[in-house]
Amino acid sequence: MIAITLRKFGRGVFVLHLGALLAITQVRLTVEPSPAKAGHGVRDEAQPVREPVLGYIFNQELRRLQPILGIPGSAHTGVALEPSAAASEVAVSPRHDFALAVAAPSADLVLLDLRDKNLPVRSIPKAMPGVDMIFISPSGTSAVLYSRRARAVQVLAGLPDAPSITDSKIDLSNPRESITAMAVSDDAAVMLVAVTGGEVGSLFAFVSQAGERLIYPLNHISSISFLEGSRDALVAAYEDNQVLLIRDVTAAATVEVVADESSGVSRPVAVAASRDGRRAFAANAGSGTVLTVPLASGLPAIIPCHCRPSRLQRLADDDAFVLTEPSDVPLLLLDGSSAGSRVLMVLPDGSAAPTSKSRIAVPGGSPQ
Secondary structure: OEEEEEEEEOOEEOOOOOOHHHOOOOEEEEEEEOOOOOOOOOOOOOEEOOOOEEEEEEEOOOOEEEEEEEEOOEEEEOOOOOOOOOEEEEEEOOOOOEEEEEEOOOOOEEEEEOOOOOOOEEEOOOOOOOOOEEEEOOOOOOEEEEEOOOOEEEEEEOOOOOOEEOOOOOOOOOOOOEEEEEEEOOOOOEEEEEEEEOOEEEEEEEEOOOEEEEEEEOOOEEEEEEOOOOOOEEEEEOOOOEEEEEEOOOOOOEEEEEEOHHHOOOOEEEEEEOOOOOEEEEEEOOOOEEEEEEOOOOOOEEEEOOOOOOOOEEOOOOOEEEOOOOOOOOEEEEEOOOOOOEEEEEEOOOOOOOOOOOOOEOOOOOEO
């Protein structure tokens, strides 16, 4: 443990900054007032400084939601918010202001408000129970829900303060097809669905008031992500080793290959866009790398992670993404906000100590 003391002199504060070399070190910060001067009374006691919250992750094995505390380069996971078996599925908003969860054992969909320290839980009227997959839009204003058992899809708009199920209806009754990826635009008006039926796959668009439309025949699409506030979308083609950009899904829907195997794409499992929409990020399971691709001009860059990335979960910090699954070894995250992107470690800490106030309960019922 490293303790840092910030001494306060009058109205000014001297701050000691820790760099990326301390990424695997747990840090505790305290503020220590300056010694009392004659005639100014007794010195105040030291006051703790809260670490910034980078975001939240859901540990599938432990069934717990945990905060990531600190800054990129000096971060660690905090005390778990969820007890075991509290939820079977959780998706955290890209803004990390709320999470959607399937409460156990009721299987009802609920919203967990991460802005409130009391973690209030709200039910979602008309949401189908037993949701297996939850995909939240890039700004966190809408989401798409999928139930394998019911072979049904619902679109959720008005997040996080006024969630409501839209009237969109999607036919997924073909038992020979399975969904591999989904995404929804921030305005909840456009949804992209990738399906595969053995060796044949397709990407479909479902547009509000316009129905279904085939966009592109492509097998095994592993990830789809709309650009923030846009109807352009990125697509990761796992077997073809491609990253595609689809411009204006609701109109011409032109498809452009922005990166392929020659650029460094190797079994991409996740794709995401930067906040400003100028770059694409692709996590490569085949090569253990992350690829950054300028969408206007410039050359792709390959960042080794010496891992098998499984996702690109955006954190609250601009263009920082979790790459690996929570476990007893450090998480890896991509810091793509700087001119030179880098992969950093997040030290595990407090995973066995859930807080007492954080049980997910169905409103009107007892805690699960």
